[in-house]
Amino acid sequence: MDTATTTKLGKGERTRRRIVERAAPVFNQRGFAGASMNELVAATGLEKGGIYNHFGSKEALAIEALDYSVSLLVDRFTRALESPEHAADRLAALIDAFADLEGHPDVPGGCPVANTALESDDTNPELCTHARTAMDSWHRLIGSIVKTGEQRGELRADTDPYALATVITATLEGALMLSRLMQKPAHMHRAAAHLKAHVDSLRAGA
C-alpha cells in the first residue's frame, strides 16, 4: 500500500489493515483451525475484544487475511508480466515468479491458496470459496496468455489452454508443498525447469 493510500485511511481502517497484515502469516503457517486466538492476539498486539470489534469472528478475519495474501500474489504476478511480450516468455515469467515463493514468500507458510484448499475443502465452505475464486483467476490468466499466444501465432495452434493451465498450476503447487515438506528447494527448481522446457516445446515452429 503506498503512502498516499495510507494517509487517506481513517484510524479504524489503518488498525483493521494492520490486524489483517499481521494475522495473515499466523493463518498461513498454522491453518485456520490451528491458529489460536492467543497467537492472533500476540501477532496483532490487540486484545481479543479489539480483534472481535473489528472483525466479529475468527473466520471473518481469516477470510480477509486470505484475500490480503492473495492480493500480494496478484501483485507478484502482475510485476512478472510487466516486460515479457511473447506468450512463452510470459508463461516462463509466471513460472519463475511462482517458483520464487520457495525462498522468498510474500507471506511465510507456503501458498495461501493451497493451504486453505487442503484445510478447508472438507470443513470451511466460505474460506474455500475465496480460495477457489483466487485459483480461478490464476487459471484464467494462464488460459488467456495461451489463447492470445495462439492467435498471434506464438504458440502451436493445438495447445490446449485448459490442460496447460492445469499442468502449470498442479506442478508448481505440488513442488512448493514438496520443497517445504522435504526442506529441499531443489524440488521447486526441478519442477520449474521441467515446466519451462514444456512451455518452450509449445512455441510455434519449435
Place this chain on the structure above:
Amino acid sequence: MDTATTTKLGKGERTRRRIVERAAPVFNQRGFAGASMNELVAATGLEKGGIYNHFGSKEALAIEALDYSVSLLVDRFTRALESPEHAADRLAALIDAFADLEGHPDVPGGCPVANTALESDDTNPELCTHARTAMDSWHRLIGSIVKTGEQRGELRADTDPYALATVITATLEGALMLSRLMQKPAHMHRAAAHLKAHVDSLRAGA
C-alpha cells in the same frame, strides 16, 4: 487386514486397530488441529477416556492414523506394480494408481501425506517426520524404477531419476489438490495424461 491376521490379534489390539481405522478419515478430512475430540469420539464409538487409554494423546493417535493411511497407499502402489515390467509402463501404472485417488480414495479427504505436510510443516514436527518418511519412500520407489529402466536400456540413458520423481510427485499432488478445490476431476485427468506423455517421451528410442 485378512481374517487370519485379525484372529491372531488380542481384543486390545483389535480395539486399537478399529480406533485407528475410524480416526484416519477424521484427521484426513479435518486436519490434526481441526479434528475435535468430539468428532473422534463420534467416529470411533469410544469415550474420550477409552481413546486416551489406548493412545495417550491426540497426537499419538494422529500419527498412527497417518501411518495407517500411508499403508493403504503402499498397498495401492504395490498392486499397481504387480503386472507391468517395462519401466515406462511401471511409471504409468503408478501415475494411474495415484490419479485414481481422485474419485476412489482409500481414506476420504485427499492425500494424507500432502494434507499432513501442508498443515504440520510449521506446527507439528513429529507428524511432519512421518509424512516426510512416506514421501521419501515414494520418491525412492520412482527413482529405483527409473534407474533399473536405464540399466535395462528401457529408458533414455540421460533420464534424471531425481528430476522425474519430483515432476511426477509434484504434478500428481498438485492436481489432486486442484481437483478437490475446484471440484473438477478433469484437473487430475489432464495432469495424468501430461505425465504419461512425458514418461513415454523418455522411452529409449522414442
